[in-house]
Amino acid sequence: MTKLHLIFHITKHFAPVSIHFVVTLQAVNPLNMIRLYLTRHGETLENASGTLQGHLPGHLSPKGIEQANALSAQLADTHFDAVISSPLQRALDTARILNEPHGLDIVTTPLLSERDWGSFTGMKVADIRTSPDNFPPDVESPSSLQLRARNFLKFLLDHFDGKTVLAVGHGYFDRCIAAEICHKTPRDIPHWGNTETRTFIVSHQTSSSASFADDEASAD
Numbered sequence: 001m002t003k004l005h006l007i008f009h010i011t012k013h014f015a016p017v018s019i020h021f022v023v024t025l026q027a028v029n030p031l032n033m034i035r036l037y038l039t040r041h042g043e044t045l046e047n048a049s050g051t052l053q054g055h056l057p058g059h060l061s062p063k064g065i066e067q068a069n070a071l072s073a074q075l076a077d078t079h080f081d082a083v084i085s086s087p088l089q090r091a092l093d094t095a096r097i098l099n100e101p102h103g104l105d106i107v108t109t110p111l112l113s114e115r116d117w118g119s120f121t122g123m124k125v126a127d128i129r130t131s132p133d134n135f136p137p138d139v140e141s142p143s144s145l146q147l148r149a150r151n152f153l154k155f156l157l158d159h160f161d162g163k164t165v166l167a168v169g170h171g172y173f174d175r176c177i178a179a180e181i182c183h184k185t186p187r188d189i190p191h192w193g194n195t196e197t198r199t200f201i202v203s204h205q206t207s208s209s210a211s212f213a214d215d216e217a218s219a220d
Contacts, residue, residue, distance in 0.1 A: 032204055034156050035164040037075070038178070039197040040171050041086075041094040042068040047194065050125050054117035058090030067195040068097040075197075076101035081163035084156075086112035086170060094195070095168040111152040114170035116140040142186075145173070149180040153202055174198075 042064030046053045060068070080102055085095035087108040095106050118138030120128055130136075156165060169177070175189040181200050182189070192198075 032161060034160055034162070034202040036156065036200045036202050037078070037080070037164070037166045037197055038174055038200060039071065039094075039098070039166070039168055040174055040192050040194055041088075041090040041168060042066075042097075043194040044090045052117050052120050052123050052125055052128070053090070054114055054121040055088065056121060057088055060090055060093050064090075064094070064194060065097070068094045071195045071197065072098045072100055075166070078166075079164060080104065080166045082107060082160050083166045083168070084109060084112065085168040086110075086114065086173075088113055088170070091168045091170060095166075098166060098168065109152070109155060111148055111155055112167060112169045112173065115145060115172045115176075145176045145186070146180065149173070149176040152177060153180060156202055157204060 041058070041060070043061050044053065044058040044064055045061045046056065046058050048061055048063075075098060081104075083095055083099045083102065083104045084107045085092050087110055091112070092106070092108065099106055116139070118140070119136050120139060171192045171194075172186070174192045175186040178184070178189045178198065178200070179186045181202060
């Protein structure tokens with residue numbers, strides 16, 4: 001067994017910061033690894049108003065467009081083999097801006113969609129006073145989120161092994177993916193700001209043994 005360093009390059013407020021986590025994994029062949037740049041869509045009008053978007057399309061605000069353009073400039077010289085996006089409009093609009101310097105065909109997958117907040121969708125976060133233990137049954141469950149995160153990583157390995165990939169997702173589900181990679185739970189992963197980008201090494205040995213627990217609703 002060897003220690004693999006997972007390096008998070010975080011761009012928040014357009015200032016890069018690096019945070020290092022160390023997890024124990026089996027040694028892997030570099031050709032059987034994916035370098036994943038995982039980002040969140042730009043700010044939406046719904047984010048700004050504190051609305052729980054879930055599977056709503058979402059509309060980038062002027063600030064969100066500015067954030068996406070700034071990140072696009074930062075990543076312009078980074079080589080990507082693929083750009084993947086959630087099919088939800090706010091993520092896809094962000095992906096199109098980020099892809100402008102690269103000219104790749106954007107791949108969409110529902111595996112990257114935000115958590116389905118069920119009957120909470122469209123509500124103001126401040127108006128949701130129910131604890132996670134009492135969420136209605138139509139809210140996507142922690143076990144479903146964990147399975148979807150695993151399936152997304154499998155999708156990457158099946159189609160982009162050995163590649164460098166830019167993926168545009170959502171605040172809560174990005175944390176689910178990071179939790180699965182880092183053997184954590186989503187609540188262990190720091191809040192994911194709009195267009196904040198973290199990089200991960202994904203290999204065939206990447207799989208979490210931790211079970212996801214539920215978390216508070218947020219306007220991610």
